[in-house]
Amino acid sequence: MQYRTPTCQLERANDGDSRQKSTPKLGTQCLHVAPAGQWISTTTGRTATDGHSWMTAVHWAADPKKKRYTATRTHGPRSMNVTTIVIAQELANLKVCRPGIAYLARKAKCSERTVEYHLGMLREAGLLAYRSKGGRVARGVDEASVYERIIPDAFDEALEIRTTGEGVQRRPVGIAESGRKLIGKLAKKAARKVRRPRRRTPVSGGARCTLMEGGTSGSSSTGRSIPPSETRLASGSTSHPTPKKATCGPRKLNKVGRRYQLAQELIANVPWLRRASVARISWIARHCADAGWTWREVQAAAEEHSPIDPADARRPSGLLAHRLKGVHLLYADPASRRLMVTAWEDSRAQEHFRHAGYDQAASPVAVTDTALEAMRTINAVLQPAAAAEDCTEHAEGPLCIETLTRAEVLEHRAFAAADPEYVTTMLLVLGDVDTRRLLTHRIVDQALTLLRLNAPTTANAF
Structure with missing residues (x-):
């Protein structure tokens, strides 16, 4: 609708645009730097001469009342807060701005994912720029990124700071009268050390059992005159709500423990395996251990065709691996293993060798x-x-x-x-x-x- 008096006419009423957006005023700049501009070679800001001057720009961008920065992501923190200031303080104290994520998480007492969120906000606000981006290097070692502390152009425009030079090497040479009061307030904030506030309420949400709280319950115990019943006490109750389970007795072996147990039994009972390693024998006889074989069955399978002299077993583990190749498939059921052990014990060659003794040296051959x-x-x-x-x-x-x-x-x-x-x-x-x-x-x-x-x-x- 057109007004007869020009002074009553709205601005830009003739262009047909009904949104009528107002021109942003000084101090309400929206900080946002695209990922392509977050490098030292593509940034439009200037490098900070020291950590204190950079912290003034950080406090200016993180002002909760002005809301100069809003995150563009749909997850994580939406704006800068106290955690951002704490992380920025650690970055300002570094001589070379090359922080590790684990180091910042330990100093700020937060998770590593939170540190990554706030570093991303500092880069997106134009306060940090990559010199080199870290990542996985040789031998699986993570290399930290190297940053450069940047003062954005919006900060210089808001405080009307005059600079000289070109590119990121610009240096301030003066400031307008309108920005002196604000720069003084920001300098005081940058000089103070900000700490994260403590949690006011306990994690459990209830009263804590401390001397200051006076007990585990919120009500006073002085008003009670009748003691509780003996049947309700933990020592007198017949059925406790959380009864303790008996943990005595031998522990049940898992698959690896059963393999090592079989290997130890073989080394202790089979003469030609006494010099072998327990770990090697457990790996060689793993299939037999998983199938439930005993050490006697393993020895019978190894010596089924011919007995083994301890003097000839120069490499016992290799000899056992050769003799046991595929026997767990040949004797799959316990009945076949019992027949195999019986046949081995009844064989005349094994009987003579067992009676003669494993450790007995071979007697000299009689002269014919x-x-x-x-x-x-x-x-x-x-x-x-x-x-x-x-x-x-x-x-x-x-x-x-x-x-x-x-x-x-x-x-x-x-x-x-x-x-x-x-x-x-x-x-x-x-x-x-x-x-x-x-x-x-x-x-x-x-x-x-x-x-x-x-x-x-x-x-x-x-």
Whole structure:
């Protein structure tokens, strides 16, 4: 509607816009910086010369009466509060503004998520700018962001501060008379240390059991003259509302505990596993432990086909892993495991090996008639030659190796290489030193190794 008098006409009435928004006045600026402008290279403000001057700008932006800043997010705090001031004070005291989230949460006594909210508000208000943005770096270490304390252009315009220079390196050189009173109030606020207020009401909402409160209830206990009944006391009540559960007795093992228990039983009872590690055996026998096997069943499965000598078990864990490969699938039910243990205990080879003893060393192999006959033949051939020469100083037995020719030495070595028992005969006749001089170390060690490996078979043959 048009008025006849121009003085009664509303401003901009001819443009057809009925909203009639008024022009924002000085001191009601709305602070908002887009994420692209929150870097030191893109910010429009100037860097603060010291922490005190930056705190004046923080108090100006966080004034609850003016509401110069409102968060654009839909969650978290909507405006700056005391927590924002406390976090800003910690940032102002840093020589290099590189704070950690955990450090600020510990100093401000709040959660890390709250610290992230308020740092985001300081950046969005133009009071902080990134120099470098932190994140996950090599080896999984979180690196903190490096900030620069910024005084926004809205602060200089509101207080009519004159600056010189260009970009973020601008410096104040003066202030108008209208802004001196406000800058003085902000300087006093920046000089005071702000603390978060304590919680006035207890967390539980009820009366606390302290000396100041006088007890656990809000009513006075002096008005009661009749004592409570004995049946209502905790010591005299037959049925307590929260009865205690008996915790005595052995604890129930979980899956890992059962594995370690089986491994300890195997190492304690199986002779060839006594040098093994409990952790390794528990991992190797994990499938058997999960299926409920006993240590006797594991030993029977490992020694089912052939017994194991502790002297030959140089790596017990590897030997057990080789013997137990797939046995938990072969003997899945307890009945099959019982039959397997019974067959293992009744086997003649295992019975002989068990009666002979695991720790008993292999007895020397008896000298056969063939070896003795061969030795007598050689002595009969060598006796005339030995009698012809004087070997009284060198002979140490019935056979003098110093008088042997090269052909005879090669004949002895051929006999020893063909028959390992011939070596044991020479050891009994000549001794270890002369036997090795005559037959060489290689032939003697090879023969002894073959005899040791064939010891159970030879013992069973007798």
